[in-house]
Amino acid sequence: MERNKMNQNRNGLFLAASAFFLVVIAACSAPKTLSYSNPAQREEISWELVFQQAGKVELTHLITGEVLPNRKDLINLSNSESSKYPTGDVWLKNVTLLLRHESKGDFLINTGYDASYSTNAHGKIGGLMANRTWKARQNPGNDLVSLLKEHQAKPHTIFLENWNPDHTASIPNLPKDITYISGAGERYLNVPLLFHAPFLKGLSPIRQIDFSTAKKVDKLGPVIDILGDQSIWAISAPGFTKGQLAFLIVSKHGPVLYTGEAITTKFQFQHGVEAGRVADREQAIQSLQMLRNFVKKYPQVKVIYGKEI
Numbered sequence: 001m002e003r004n005k006m007n008q009n010r011n012g013l014f015l016a017a018s019a020f021f022l023v024v025i026a027a028c029s030a031p032k033t034l035s036y037s038n039p040a041q042r043e044e045i046s047w048e049l050v051f052q053q054a055g056k057v058e059l060t061h062l063i064t065g066e067v068l069p070n071r072k073d074l075i076n077l078s079n080s081e082s083s084k085y086p087t088g089d090v091w092l093k094n095v096t097l098l099l100r101h102e103s104k105g106d107f108l109i110n111t112g113y114d115a116s117y118s119t120n121a122h123g124k125i126g127g128l129m130a131n132r133t134w135k136a137r138q139n140p141g142n143d144l145v146s147l148l149k150e151h152q153a154k155p156h157t158i159f160l161e162n163w164n165p166d167h168t169a170s171i172p173n174l175p176k177d178i179t180y181i182s183g184a185g186e187r188y189l190n191v192p193l194l195f196h197a198p199f200l201k202g203l204s205p206i207r208q209i210d211f212s213t214a215k216k217v218d219k220l221g222p223v224i225d226i227l228g229d230q231s232i233w234a235i236s237a238p239g240f241t242k243g244q245l246a247f248l249i250v251s252k253h254g255p256v257l258y259t260g261e262a263i264t265t266k267f268q269f270q271h272g273v274e275a276g277r278v279a280d281r282e283q284a285i286q287s288l289q290m291l292r293n294f295v296k297k298y299p300q301v302k303v304i305y306g307k308e309i
Contacts, residue, residue: 018207030188030202036181036207038214039228045217047298055252056103056231061309062096062147064112065138067166069307073134073277074264092265092307094136094166096144097258099249104227106155109247109258111170115143123169126196133165138242138296144170159226159234160206161260161306162186162241168199176204181226183243184208184238187279211236219294223248237262237291239284240275246291254302257295261306262287269295269305 007082050205096112116123122130145193148155158174160167160182161256172182180203182260200206214222216238222236233248240261247258262284263269278284295301 030050030190031203032205033184033208034205036209038224039210039226041215041225041228043228045215045223050230050250051255051298051300053230053250055139055250055254056101056229056250057251058097058100058102059249059251059256060100061097061304062108062112062151063093063309064096064142064143064144064147064170064190065094065117065136066091067094067307068092068135068137069264069278070134070270074275075268075273076276076281079271079273081273084271085267085273091137093305093309095258095304095309096147097247097249097304098148098155099150099232100153101227101231105157106153108155108158109260110161110167110173111158112144112167112264114145114170114173115140118143121219123165124197125169127191127194128196129150132195133215136166143173145173145245157181159245159247161245161247161258162243163188163200164241164261165189165197165199170305171199172201176202179204179207181207181209181234183234183238183241183245184210185238185242187241191289209234209245210230219290220248221290221298235291237287239278239280239282239287241279244273244287246294247285248301249289254300255298256302256304258304259291259292259306260302263291265308266303266305269303 094112097109099107117136118140121135157179163186186302211222214224217223220235224234226232226234231250235246237244244262246260246262249256274284274288
């Protein structure tokens, strides 16, 4: 009996040490980060005046594939409204936005899937926990690199709403001189043997937006005028992930709110149901309501959801 207990203790210590070792390796392989240098911000911001200006951005959707979410991850099943969500398989779109600024060039929000997803439901994600990611599918030729060639687009800056693989998988296939910008506090999901998704490996430091000194604007809280010309706004919408971003784009066809995975589907927006798997539930609910309230006050704003157009 005593020997069995000693063996159990040794096994427990071995597993704890192994887990610690893997976490340390993952932390050491995480991408370097720098603070994003915000351009000069206006003292007063009126959305009515912002929306009256001529749009500088042409917005195009690039759908790099579809994803089959796990229901309990997608929506909070403890919310009474969740019972109204369709049963059965519901494939959603993996959305990348191409933003073509009339004087500042091409930008992307997210990178979407690379070509490996046309033959593998988990792309190049490996490890013992790879099958825990949502299954994806992609028609050949719908990978990001092919779509950029089709649109003759050459993005020099990419905004990442978060660091999850569905938004970063194409990074290794893109030019190395691209600038990447995200929210602060994102978690790098790349643990040897368990979950191998090294899409951020070898990047020059990711610029992280610091909202701590950002002006809180009507219905949206802290926002940053990313380019300084009121054309593309980053919105702090934490909860789904710690640094989750949403974006407001003043396009040539009117204002567009991209909710990102702060609100993944139209159903969640309409019924007020946050995601099931979140980093911080209270923040996720607050971000969901914040974006809903903004659209309620400014109904002229078109909404693009994290996984639906």
